[in-house]
Amino acid sequence: MSSVYRDPILELKxxxxxxxxxxxxxxxxxxxxxxxxxxxxxxxNGSGKSTILKLAGGILNPTDGLITLWGNPLHLxxxxxxxxxxxxxxxxxxxxVPFRVRELVGMGLYPYDVAPEIEVxxxxxxxxxxxxxxxxxxxxxxxxxxRTFIAMTLLQGAGLLLLDEPLAxxxxxxxxxxxxxxxxxxxxxDISIIMALHDINMALQFEKVILIKDGKILGSGGPETVLTKxxxxxxxxxxxxxxxxxxxxSYISYINNYSQKNIRVIR
Amino acid sequence: MIFIVSLFIGxxxxxPFALSDMEKEIILSIRLPRVLIAxxxxxxxxxxxxxxxxxxxxPLADPYILGISSGASLSAALGIMSGIYLFGKFTIPLMxxxxxxxxxxxxxxxxxxRGGLWPERLLLAGIGLSFLFxxxxxxxxxxxxxxxxxxxxxxxxxxxxxxxxxxxxxxxAFIIAGLIISILRAKALNALILGDEIAYSLGFSVYKERFxxxxxxxxxxxxSVSLGGIIGFIGLLIPHIVRLLVGAxxxxxxxxxxxxxxxxxCIADLIGKSIMAPMEIPSGIVTAIIGSPYFLYxxxxxxxxxx
Numbered sequence: 251m252s253s254v255y256r257d258p259i260l261e262l263k264x265x266x267x268x269x270x271x272x273x274x275x276x277x278x279x280x281x282x283x284x285x286x287x288x289x290x291x292x293x294x295n296g297s298g299k300s301t302i303l304k305l306a307g308g309i310l311n312p313t314d315g316l317i318t319l320w321g322n323p324l325h326l327x328x329x330x331x332x333x334x335x336x337x338x339x340x341x342x343x344x345x346x347v348p349f350r351v352r353e354l355v356g357m358g359l360y361p362y363d364v365a366p367e368i369e370v371x372x373x374x375x376x377x378x379x380x381x382x383x384x385x386x387x388x389x390x391x392x393x394x395x396x397r398t399f400i401a402m403t404l405l406q407g408a409g410l411l412l413l414d415e416p417l418a419x420x421x422x423x424x425x426x427x428x429x430x431x432x433x434x435x436x437x438x439x440d441i442s443i444i445m446a447l448h449d450i451n452m453a454l455q456f457e458k459v460i461l462i463k464d465g466k467i468l469g470s471g472g473p474e475t476v477l478t479k480x481x482x483x484x485x486x487x488x489x490x491x492x493x494x495x496x497x498x499x500s501y502i503s504y505i506n507n508y509s510q511k512n513i514r515v516i517r
Numbered sequence: 518m519i520f521i522v523s524l525f526i527g528x529x530x531x532x533p534f535a536l537s538d539m540e541k542e543i544i545l546s547i548r549l550p551r552v553l554i555a556x557x558x559x560x561x562x563x564x565x566x567x568x569x570x571x572x573x574x575x576p577l578a579d580p581y582i583l584g585i586s587s588g589a590s591l592s593a594a595l596g597i598m599s600g601i602y603l604f605g606k607f608t609i610p611l612m613x614x615x616x617x618x619x620x621x622x623x624x625x626x627x628x629x630x631r632g633g634l635w636p637e638r639l640l641l642a643g644i645g646l647s648f649l650f651x652x653x654x655x656x657x658x659x660x661x662x663x664x665x666x667x668x669x670x671x672x673x674x675x676x677x678x679x680x681x682x683x684x685x686x687x688x689x690a691f692i693i694a695g696l697i698i699s700i701l702r703a704k705a706l707n708a709l710i711l712g713d714e715i716a717y718s719l720g721f722s723v724y725k726e727r728f729x730x731x732x733x734x735x736x737x738x739x740x741s742v743s744l745g746g747i748i749g750f751i752g753l754l755i756p757h758i759v760r761l762l763v764g765a766x767x768x769x770x771x772x773x774x775x776x777x778x779x780x781x782x783c784i785a786d787l788i789g790k791s792i793m794a795p796m797e798i799p800s801g802i803v804t805a806i807i808g809s810p811y812f813l814y815x816x817x818x819x820x821x822x823x824x
Contacts, residue, residue, distance in 0.1 A: 270631070309714055333720030340714045346574065347710050347765045357711070360704050361720035399715075406719065 258282035259320060259410050259442055260306055260336070266314030267305055267465075275301060276465035279315070283410065288436060289444040292453045292477075293462035294486050299446035300341070301465070303412045306444065307338030319410075333361035337408035339399050341415040341446075345387045351398050352383040358405025366407055373404040376438070377431060393424030397431065404439065413445040417452055429455060453477065454492065454500045461485050473500070550682045555786040555800070556779040557685075558677075558745045559755075561692045561737035563778020566752035567759070567770050568699050568734050571706045572727065573636045579753035580738040583624050583639065584646035585617045589742040590673050591650045591657075592616025597672075598661050609672060610684055610743040617739030620646060625731060633724030634731055675748035675801030677786050688744045695737035696775055702729055703767040710767075750804040751778045754812045761815055781808070 260283040267276040276298055283289060283306075291299045304310040305317065308324050317324040319335060327335075345354075355370050374380055377397040387395060396416055403411055411432075417425040429452070435441050453459050459476045461468040463485045469476035479491040491503050565580040573582075580586070596612035627642035628634045658670070699706075705726040708716035713723045741748075759774045785803040792798065 304714070307714075307718060309717055329717070329722055330720040333718060336718075338714060338718045340712060343712075345711060346576070347571070348760060349707075349710075349765050353707075353764065353766050354711070357704075357707055357719060360708060 257321065258284050258318075260324075260444075261318045262302075262306060262312075262315065263318070264315035265305060265312045265317060267301060267310060267312050274313075274465075276305070276312075277314075279465065279467065281306075281460065281467065281470075283442050283444050285442055286436060286440065287442050287444075287458060288432060288456060290453050290456035290459045291444060291446045291462060292448070292450070292459050292485070293446075294448060297462045297485070298465035299448075299462055300414050302462070303338065303414050303444070303446055307336060307412045308332060309338060330361045334407055336410045336412065337403040337406050338412040339403065339414065339416065341418060343395055343399055345395075348386050348388065350383070351379060351385050351387065351390070354387060354398055355401045355405060358402040358407075361406060368405055368407070370401075370405065373401040376404060376435065377401045391424070392420050393427055396420070396424070396428055400428075400431065400435075404435070409441055411441060411443045411445075413443060415446050415448070417445075417447065417449065425449075425452060450477065450482070450486075450490070450492075450502055454502075546682065550685055551677055551786070552783055553685055554688065554744050555677055555783045557688050557692050558741040558748060559751055559777075559779035559782030560696065560775040561741035561778075562748060562751040562782070563755040563759070563774035563776075564696055564699055564771050565734045565737040565741075566778075567756035567767070567774040568706065568730055569752075570756055571710050571767060572730050572734070573640050574710065575636075575640065576757070577753070578640070580734060580741075581747060581749075581752065582647070583621070583643035583734070583738070584650060585620050585624070585643075585735065585738045586742045586747045587647040587650035587654070588620030588623075589613040589617040589739065590747060591654045592619070593672060593743075593746075594654055594657055598657055607683070613743035613746075614739055617742050618735070620650070621735035621739060625735070628731075634727045636727075639731070672746040674799035675746045675804070676799055677745045678797060684744060688740050691736045691740035695733040695740070696771075698729060698733040699737075699771050700768075702726060702733070703771050706730060706767040706771075710765075746799075746801065748782065748801040748804055750801075750808040751782060754808055755781060758812060758815060 262279055262281040265276060265279045265281075266274060268274045279302065281302070291302060293299045301310065305312055308317075308327075311325065319327065319332070324332070351374070352370055355374060358373070359365050371380070371383070374383060377400050379394065379397055379401060382390070382394065387398060390398065400411075416428055416432075420428065432441075432443055432445075436443065447453055454473050454477070456473060458471065459473050460470045461476050461481055468481050468485055469478075474492070477492050479489075482488070482490050482492075488504070492500050493503050494500055562580055566578075569578045569580055569582070570576055572578075590613070592615055593609050593613040596608050624639060624642045624646060625634065627646075628636075628639035630638060654673075705716070705721050708719045708721050709723065709726060709730075711719075716726070717723050738752075755778045756770065756774045759770060759777050763769050763773050782800060782804065785807060786800045788807070789798040789800050789803040
């Protein structure tokens, strides 16, 4: 994967946000996504991951600071133009209407007056859902639903995906599958991704992690440098540390007063 | 076809090939407007039911849940009871329409928060207002000894007998306007069904789309209630039946629900006015009696997804 564009695709500059009648939730936040990056936004529940993603997606408007997309202020984009560049998927994808896979994926073309070249079939093949075109969303597994929506974003053609907890509530098999799929898409379609996570094991799989606590960034970079014992204590309020075994594989050690358990994660 | 058959069958069956002058007159001035109004009302209810179920993300929603019909009934009943026939035969439809538009506005205001309409608020506001208006209506009816009472009750159960050419243009205008708006915004409705955030992410202005769809529902429902009273079943179950047959894509669902709603009400009215002639069964009763068993049959037979 090569890229010429080295300026950030998305940049949050000194962004502040407060919910109505609330106190400041996010203050002076600076964050950028560069071309081809897959960033894990790690933090405990309520740390502000979702809020940051919604700000980045334009769903919430910052009360301070500026967000730029490809160098231009995000809020100045027309809805349809923005939709062709950036796509946000919420954590919960709850569809109680009998849409079929093909119908839902096809909605990715809604921002376009003239449809781009990619076809529904092509995008379904990319996410490995070929043969499920006529299935009802209701009858799919959690991982398949997630992949259906990812296929929709492929059709939408957005180069930047903002995914809120795409791996939550999935079995480990599907977590690995979805992560693999996203990496695959980065190679094939030149897509950059920023996703919220709360699972430290999963964060170990990322090249770049941003650790969040109370709307502030505790650290940003590779998991080894960011996920220090001190940071993890601050972010999650538990005594844990990341260790490496003789083969260089990372694993998490849970430390408490009563027992010491090691859970190993191959990296 | 339903349309043509309806013209020639009725309390007095006629042969389309040998029409006397009087029969021509009956067809032109009584049956034709009535059939047209049945079709219009059915279309409005089918389409606005499909819209509302998507907008509120609630499979149990029907156009009357917003309280529009209760407000219209109350307003019309007041008109009938008070005996003011200010506008002659227009009194009932006009009073009903005023009531319906008034309630739509109130529901819209109550459902409005932070710059947009919120489905849960709309739903609850509608239910709350319905209770209030129904109570008021019951109260009026229980204290009234008016001979207009029977008329009012009939009207509330769906009475197409006031059909008349003069009502058609204005019903047509509102209902067609609502239908066109809703068909043009069907993509936005599909996106809204996926959730506000996804709809926004797909390039739709969520508040604006929801407002436009609400206006179109209010127009169609108000016009239909004022033309023929409250006709159950169509708004709630026709969209479900159509969804089972053609799928959930609003771009097909909305026009298909309109067509099925129109055709179905036309048949129901035909049955209602013929089966016990010269007495008429209100269409609202007929639609429920024929429609519900068919719906239950479909529910048993088909693999019902999503409801």
